Amino acid sequence: MGNTREQKEITRATGVMGFATSLSRVFGLVRDMVVARMFGAGFGADAFFMAFTIPNLLRRFFAEGSLTAAFVPTFSRVYLDQGEAESRRVANICWTLLLLIMAAVTLCGILASPWIVRLIGYGFGAIPGKLALTDFLNRLMFPYIFFVSLLALVTGILNVLGHYFWPSVSPVLLNLAMILSAYFLADYFQTPVVALAIGVLVGGLLQLAIQIPVLRRYGYRFRFDFHFRHPAVRQVARLMLPGIAGVAIYQINIVVTRLLASFLPEGSVSYLYFGQRLFEFPQGIFVVSLAQAVLPAMSRQVALGDDVGFKxxxxxxxxxxxxxxxxxxxxLVLCAIPVYSLFFMHGAFNYEDVRQSAVVLAAYAPGLLFAGVSRVVVPSFYAMGDTRTPVWISFWTLLVNAGLGVLLMQPYAHVGLACALTLASIFNCSVLLFILRQKLGSLGLKYVLGSMLRILPGTLVMAGFVYEVLQHASWGQAGSFWFKIALLGFAVAGGGSIFAVGCVAMRVPEAAQAYSLLKRKLGWGT
Known part of the structure; x- marks a missing residue:
């Protein structure tokens, strides 16, 4: 494969966003440690995680998902073909329209909250007060979707302009707001978990606020513009509407999982949440960053008719x-119990909670590759202006997840639900690749498979090393914190080094390119 300009841009953008997202994920881990220590995995935590499901779901399919996927290719074409002045006009119209739509969505969500909460947390009805608390928390947090939807529009503009850092680092503010609210406001409420909901609301506002000055530096100052019939805006709407359905169906998978978990013993929703949070750690740092970085590049290649470069x-x-x-x-599988034991096993979070969360994470982990591939393949459809195909694939994935969830939750409880989501991810990835190949012809996947086979030996040797190192501590017992964290750090650093050497030995070219980029960034050898 050639070392093209677009590949360098993808690598650079992924590196920038990966670093910024790493920072936010570290703060996210600290946030989850605070939540686990203060609220455990029971009544209040279950209610909060279930309530946060709703605005978080809307964030993903209104904001991060369909809006970004529809807006970035369209805005990129306007910016390249018609210039900055017209791109500013399109940005103003989209800002005005989105502000009106999300104000209406937020109001409707608050008014309809009792019915929505009963629908997704039906099993909570058996526990007095749990549905009422979930409803209150949902109403309190719902305006969060208003702020982060506007944030997604700003992020799309900045990414097309080649600016990635501040949009990627903004979640740090959400995590900080939640941490500080939990520590300083919890004692002021009869139900302490309410403090977390206030943190979500404040964090959403701060995330949007820090982006506006960055945008202004590029000459974009939002003004109201009601010319909603502009061709570019209509194109965004045409792409976004089916995109909403597609991303919504994907997110409904998570809602279905939590709905089924609400019928399981108390703590099941929390175990799934904590398992998913660590699962999303590498996904959020790299996979999401790469998907965001590759969409503008692919959109440019489609606009220029560069099919070879696109593939x-x-x-x-x-x-x-x-x-x-x-x-x-x-x-993730090998380090699950050590990580939960070190960072979460305090206060209200005991070793049984550690063990249950770790088993859920182990069930999620095999789906990481397939979820990552899907994250990259779906923008390929979006870059070509096709948002319908991922919708239908997501719909069938939803049915697969729901069916497997019902089958597996009886014998395996919350672990069965995690396995169902992993199997659904494999199904989704396989069908996406099959249909993309039908549309474009050969994708050169033999090259990808060959690279994966060269990556495998280093992975296996790394796994053996990490497993042996971690046997030298008793992770079920509290104490020896500094010894354990040093041991875990040695296992991770040593395992990573072994894996890197393995990739170099097996001549994985992308590993060499990533290493060269790292050397240049750090100034090694200069």
């Missing part, structure tokens, strides 16, 4: 996904 960018992104997710999935 080349896709293959390159898929190999990078495998390069990160294969060792990450193995590491």
């Amino acid at each position: 080349d960018s896709l293959r390159y992104a898929l190999v990078l996904i495998a390069l990160v997710t294969l060792p990450a999935a193995v590491g």
Whole structure:
């Protein structure tokens, strides 16, 4: 594969967003540690996680999902073909329209909250006061979707302009707001978990607020513009409407999982949440960053009619996904109990909570590769202006997840629900690749598979090393914190080094390119 300009741009953008997202994920881990220590995995935590499901779901399919996927290719074409002045006009119209729509959605969500909460947390009705608390928390947090939807529009503009850092680092503010609210406001409420909901609301506002000055530096100052019939805006709407359905169906998978978990013993919703949070750690740091970085590049290639470059960018992104997710999935399984034991086993969170969360994470982990591939393949459809195909695939994925969830929750409880989501991710990824190949012809997936086979030996040796190192501590017992954290750090650093050497020995070219980029950024050898 050629070392093209677009590949370098994808790698650079992924690196910038990966670093910024790493920072936010570290704060997210601290936030989850605070939540686990203060609220445990019971009544209040279950209610909060279930309530946060609703605005978080809307964030993903109104904001991060369909809006970004529809807006970035359209805005990129306007910016390249018609210039900055017209791109500013399109930005103003989209801002005005989105502000009106999300104000209406937020109001409707608050008014309809009792029915929505009963629908997704039906099993909570058996526990007095649990549905009422979930409803109150949902109403309190619902305006969060208003702020982060506007944030998604700003992020899309900045990404097209080549600015990635501040949009990627903004979640740090959400995590900080939640941490500080939990520590300083919890004692002021009869139900302490209400403090977390206030943190979500404040964090959403701060995330949007810090982006506006950055945008102004590029000459974009939002003004109301009601010319909603502008061709570019209509194009965004045409792409976004089916995109909403597609991302909504994907997110409904998580809602279905939590709905089924509400019928399981208390704590099941929390176990699934904590398992998913660590599962999303590598996904959020690299996979989401790569998907965001590859969409503008692919959109430019489609606009220029560069089919060869488009496929080349896709293959390159898929190999990078495998390069990160294969060792990450193995590491998640091996390090689950040590990580939960070290950072979460305090206060209200006991060793049984550690063990149950770790088993859920182990069930999620194999799906990391497939979820990562899907994250890159779906923008390929979006870049080509096709948002309908992912909708239908997501719909069938929803049915697969729901069916498997019902079958597996009886014998395996919450672990069965996690396994169902993993199997549904495999189904989703396989069908996406099959249909994309039908549309474009050969994608060169043999090259991707060959790279994965070269990545595998280093992964296996890494796994053996990490497993042996972690046997030297008793993770079920409290104490020896500094020894254990040093041991875990040695296992992770040593395992990562072994994996890197393995990739170099097996001549994985993308690993060498990533290493060269790192050397240049750090000034090594200069």
